[in-house]
Amino acid sequence: MTNEKFLSVENVGMEFDTKRGRFEALRKIDLTVDRGEFISLIGHSGCGKSTLLNMVAGLLYPTMGAIICDKREIKGAGPDRGVVFQNHSLLPWLTCFDNVYLAVERVFGATETKAQLNERVSNVLELVGLTPAAHKHPDEISGGMKQRVGIARALSMEPKVLLMDEPFGALDALTRARLQDELMVIVKATGSTVLMVTHDVDEAVLLSDRIVMMTNGPSATIGQIVTVELERPRDRLKLVANPKYIDCRRQVLEFLYQKQLRAAA
Amino acid sequence: MSAVIKTVVAVNPALVSPATAVAAVAAIAVVADEVNKSSSQYAPKLSLVKPQRNRMSRTLMRTIELVLPPLLGMLLLIGVWAILAQTSGDRLPGPYKTWLSAVDLFSKPFYRNGPNDQGIGWNILASLQRVGIGFSLAAAIGIPAGFLIGRVAFLNAMFSPIISLLRPVSPLAWLPIGLLVFKAANPAAIWVIFISAIWPMIINTAVGVSRVPQDYMNVAKVLNLSEWKIMTKILLPATLPYILTGVRLSIGVAWLVIVAAEMLTGGVGIGFWVWDEWNNLNVEHIIIAIFVVGIVGLLLEQMLILIAKRFSHEYKA
Numbered sequence: 001m002t003n004e005k006f007l008s009v010e011n012v013g014m015e016f017d018t019k020r021g022r023f024e025a026l027r028k029i030d031l032t033v034d035r036g037e038f039i040s041l042i043g044h045s046g047c048g049k050s051t052l053l054n055m056v057a058g059l060l061y062p063t064m065g066a067i068i069c070d071k072r073e074i075k076g077a078g079p080d081r082g083v084v085f086q087n088h089s090l091l092p093w094l095t096c097f098d099n100v101y102l103a104v105e106r107v108f109g110a111t112e113t114k115a116q117l118n119e120r121v122s123n124v125l126e127l128v129g130l131t132p133a134a135h136k137h138p139d140e141i142s143g144g145m146k147q148r149v150g151i152a153r154a155l156s157m158e159p160k161v162l163l164m165d166e167p168f169g170a171l172d173a174l175t176r177a178r179l180q181d182e183l184m185v186i187v188k189a190t191g192s193t194v195l196m197v198t199h200d201v202d203e204a205v206l207l208s209d210r211i212v213m214m215t216n217g218p219s220a221t222i223g224q225i226v227t228v229e230l231e232r233p234r235d236r237l238k239l240v241a242n243p244k245y246i247d248c249r250r251q252v253l254e255f256l257y258q259k260q261l262r263a264a265a
Numbered sequence: 266m267s268a269v270i271k272t273v274v275a276v277n278p279a280l281v282s283p284a285t286a287v288a289a290v291a292a293i294a295v296v297a298d299e300v301n302k303s304s305s306q307y308a309p310k311l312s313l314v315k316p317q318r319n320r321m322s323r324t325l326m327r328t329i330e331l332v333l334p335p336l337l338g339m340l341l342l343i344g345v346w347a348i349l350a351q352t353s354g355d356r357l358p359g360p361y362k363t364w365l366s367a368v369d370l371f372s373k374p375f376y377r378n379g380p381n382d383q384g385i386g387w388n389i390l391a392s393l394q395r396v397g398i399g400f401s402l403a404a405a406i407g408i409p410a411g412f413l414i415g416r417v418a419f420l421n422a423m424f425s426p427i428i429s430l431l432r433p434v435s436p437l438a439w440l441p442i443g444l445l446v447f448k449a450a451n452p453a454a455i456w457v458i459f460i461s462a463i464w465p466m467i468i469n470t471a472v473g474v475s476r477v478p479q480d481y482m483n484v485a486k487v488l489n490l491s492e493w494k495i496m497t498k499i500l501l502p503a504t505l506p507y508i509l510t511g512v513r514l515s516i517g518v519a520w521l522v523i524v525a526a527e528m529l530t531g532g533v534g535i536g537f538w539v540w541d542e543w544n545n546l547n548v549e550h551i552i553i554a555i556f557v558v559g560i561v562g563l564l565l566e567q568m569l570i571l572i573a574k575r576f577s578h579e580y581k582a
Contacts, residue, residue: 059483077486089480093502102498103488157488 006070006193007033007056007161013064014051024219025051029065031212031222033161038187038194040204042252043214043223044260049197050086050165052214056195057083057163070160079107082154084164088146090138096149097121097134100156107157124156125149127186144175151183155190162187164196168203177236180206184233201256205248206236213255223260226251358549366549367556381541383533385553389561391533395451395526396519399458403515407463408508411470412500421471428467436461436522440529450530457526458519465514473507474500509573516569520562535561 014026025048033039041049054060056067058077067074069081077083090099100121108117125134128148133141138149147167154162167183168176180203187194198204204211208228215223228248230239239245343360350359358366374386414421439460443453477500485495527536535558542550 057487059486077483078489079487081487083483083487085480085483087480089484091481091484091499091502094498102490102494106488106490106494 005032005068006035006037007195008068009052009056009065010068011065012052012055012062012067014048014055014060015063025217026062026221027064027219028221033193033195035193036191038207038209039196040208040211041195041197041214042199042201042204042211042256043220044216044256045199047214047217048220049214053163053165053195053197056161057081059083079103079157080160082157082159082162084147084150084154084162084167086166086169088138088143088150090146090149090153092138095135095137096130096141096145096152097125099138099149100124100153103153104156120156124152127155127189128152128182142175144171144179147171147179148182151186155186155192160193162192162194164194166197166199169199176200176203181236183207188232201249201252204252205245206234206239211248211252213252213260216260224251224255226255356548358552363549363552367553370550370553380533385538385557388533388535388538389557392523392527392535393561395454395534396458396516396523399455400462400516400519402455403459403462403519404466404512407466407511407515408470411467411508411511412474412496412504414467415471415474415504416500421475428464432464432468436518437525437529440526444530450532454523454526454530454534457522461522462515462519465518466508466511469507469511469514470504473504473511476507477503505576506573509569509576513566513569513573516565517562520558520565524558 009029009031012026012029013024016023016025029052031039041052043049051060055062056069056074058074058081061075074081090096091102094102101117104117104120104124108120112120122131122134125131128151130145130148130152133145138146141149147170151164151167154164168179171179184207186192194207196204196207205228211226211228212222213224213226214220226248228244230242230244230248347359350357350362370385374384376384377387410424414424436457440453440457443456444450447453447456481499481503485499490498523534524536524539527534528540531537531540535554539551539554542548542554
């Protein structure tokens with residue numbers, strides 16, 4: 001964790017124009033992320049955590065403040081920030097291999113030969129354990145496998161930051177646990193900086209270095225940040241009895257269910 | 266089943282939080298579902314001692330359900346037709362007389378006795394050729410135009426009033442313009458097909474492009490794809506079902522219009538043939554022509570549905 005302020009969100013606010021006037025979704029968000037850090041964004045639904053992620057991705061522009069990634073202001077989407085979408089967003093008419101190839105070709109196509117590009121795709125599919133399904137179409141594989149292809153596609157671009165929007169939200173509990181374990185291995189291997197939106201407390205504590213907890217919208221902002229001081233590699237079985245782990249969970253749960261409990265929710 | 270519950274708990278024994286509890290319940294629900302499925306799978310096998318006849322009668326029933334209603338419909342049509350023919354006092358030929366005439370007509374479909382007396386086959390082919398040319402031109406221009414209009418908001422705003430204005434115009438209203446410009450009947454007929462077939466393709470393609478899921482466009486943005494890649498890898502495949510719908514509507518319209526256009530322009534073609542037979546007062550042939558037009562239109566439509574199924578990713582199992 002050298003290179004302080006690798007990613008910094010500075011006084012960012014987001015307003016949307018709606019039929020009933022301006023709606024302030026986010027206000028005064030300040031966050032800095034170190035290189036190689038794993039950050040989770042957690043909060044009740046509608047708190048704007050996905051909006052914040054999309055702004056870092058460059059899919060939305062903040063109406064106030066700025067986001068700086070590796071000393072450059074983010075002014076649009078780009079392959080330096082790999083996004084894993086909540087619903088995987090694979091192109092159904094391309095095979096898993098071709099879905100990843102599309103990304104690889106864009107980033108490395110100008111400098112590398114076709115054989116090298118193919119090699120990159122094969123390697124990243126192997127990393128997520130999908131070599132046997134490489135030439136299947138997305139509708140021929142399970143939800144967990146689709147999400148792995150999504151992760152592979154994001155990783156294949158060798159992004160500075162990996163952005164994940166509830167990557168495992170649509171999966172069943174067992175598949176989710178397996179993919180979380182695999183993600184920890186992959187992140188360790190690639191040294192990625194990760195920003196992940198989640199609403200799963202266990203997931204947040206297990207994976208993160210810091211958990212950023214957001215207040216309820218409208219005008220949501222960062223309510224509290226919990227630092228998870230647990231050694232890596234983390235083993236979910238051993239963690240359950242770990243007092244630090246239990247304390248982190250308690251803090252997140254208290255924030256979500258006492259401080260930010262919504263009457264409507 | 267209990268083994269699975271144990272595994273779920275073993276993953277996170279001390280974490281009896283709401284989240285894990287829900288997860289465990291979900292896992293059990295999945296397992297229970299699995300058990301239900303498998304038991305229902307085995308159930309019929311147990312009772313599979315004497316169902317052979319049962320199954321045969323079931324397929325028979327299904328065939329009857331499938332075939333009987335359309336068959337009754339056709340019989341009704343022929344019945345009504347026969348009654349009408351009977352009551353009209355032989356001015357309208359009945360089904361049997363028409364059938365005999367059709368057998369005679371189709372026994373030599375490709376003869377040529379001068380330009381105004383050619384076999385039914387030549388007439389159909391001439392019409393199909395006009396539709397083919399007019400329709401292809403319309404597709405060659407309409408689909409790319411639809412793409413541009415769907416992709417560029419400025420063009421959309423610019424062209425939508427023109428399209429709204431011209432689309433409802435009856436195709437035949439364009440015929441005099443065609444005759445004036447081309448000074449010949451055949452290109453004028455093709456022109457009418459072109460102008461009537463182009464709108465559904467432009468509109469459907471444009472709608473398809475504008476309805477490409479935002480998720481895919483986000484992928485394009487995140488990957489920073491070039492406009493060419495967006496076109497070939499995302500827009501075209503995503504829009505293909507819409508384009509094919511447009512093509513199907515277009516060919517339907519084109520086939521509707523060709524009969525009327527040929528009645529006015531003359532020459533060879535199914536529409537002209539109808540008019541010619543009217544002048545000869547050969548009513549059987551007019552009725553045959555109606556069926557021929559209907560059947561060819563149906564075949565064109567079915568052909569395009571098959572193509573649509575072949576190319577659309579949504580249908581791919």
